[in-house]
Amino acid sequence: MPSPRPATYDGMEELIRASRRRFPATERWIYLDTCARGLLSTDVRAAVDRYLDDRMCDGGNKTAMFETVERARKKFARLINADADEVAYTKNVSEGLNAVATAIPWKPGDNVVLCPELEHPNNVYLWLNLRRRHGIEVRAVPARDGHIPSDVLVEAMDARTRVVTVSSVTFAPGFRTDLRTLADACRERDVLLLVDAAQSVGVLHTDVHELGVDAVAVSTQKGLLAFYGMGFLYCRREWAERLTPAYLARFGVDLGDAHEASMGDADYRLMPAARRFDLGNYNFLGATAADAAFDLLLELGTERIEKHAVSLAHRLARGMMALGLPVCGGEPGPHLGHIVTVGRLGAGQHDSADDATINELYSHLRDKGVKHTIRRGVLRFALHLYNDETDVDRTLALTRHWLERGQRVEAVPSSTASAGSTT
């Protein structure tokens, strides 16, 4: 039998392009809204249907459900280059962040360092809560031109710093954070680096060893292409085993192969690594969806997915700039991942802009079938494996037509607007 064709980059790029067909929504929309939620594939739908049929017709098989949970845990671990027992089940990002934050033995006057201006509220309120409950200091570092300034976060650390927390990619303007600088500084000072990877995992390649991060919280509805109400927490073994979870239930306790309902003695031992954060019964439906979604991500590989999505993001950013629109961060550079934002950051509410031009362009694109969002006053577009050049070029063409209609053309510099003919 002839051996299969080696998986060259080109071959894999073809596979990425072919996988678009597995996402029926791409036939109806120009789907640039992975920042809000990713698309479900036909494979995920089929796996979920099988689970529901089994529950509906046969009551469900608990052994099979646990097998799915462990399979999905292993796949997620492979996706981020961790060991399976360094991965716990959660229901969302907040739960993962809270699990780690509340497991730290805080003393009054200890501090956490972060850049709250650019964090999602779910990575801010938990620290305010710990300030109220334990008297910790929430040490806020200002943003720099829309970036989380890793060097300034490092400077803000002192002997009382226990945790530094950042988003790997902010939800707006969507820039990448320099995690390596933070990881080195945290490792040197025995400070825990806790990362909110809601906006990066699944699209941008995430190798927790290479990055040197200590804990990472994610949910599965965005880049991981599965459901809301389901998440994972990675915690590096060396850190996890120094932590005592605030919540504890049967699956966080090591009773070997004993039945799920068995009770050990009061002198219990916690599960190894992050498994101590598992609580009771799992979101089996969510795990079923994640298990199926991870197959495609693992098959294509996140390095290739990242390359594909980032190159589309560069095309979109350059095209928008050529049309004279203010792309956050300007010329594509290392800050740009798979998210492109347009407008003036902070000039608006959470889901609308102060600038009427931006609101009108949003409505125009939305009405023409471009799914995207406004966050903190900027238009936000995200690319994933199911997008291709036609999505980008159609979005740019629709934007150019809107500018040519002239309603708001005065809002963009006319000298650069004409360069839009490249699209």
Ligand SMILES: Cc1ncc(COP(=O)(O)O)c(C=O)c1O
């Ligand atoms: C950076 C970031 N963190 C957290 C969240 C949401 O947190 P949770 O999963 O707890 O709802 C989002 C968006 O949904 C986000 O973009």
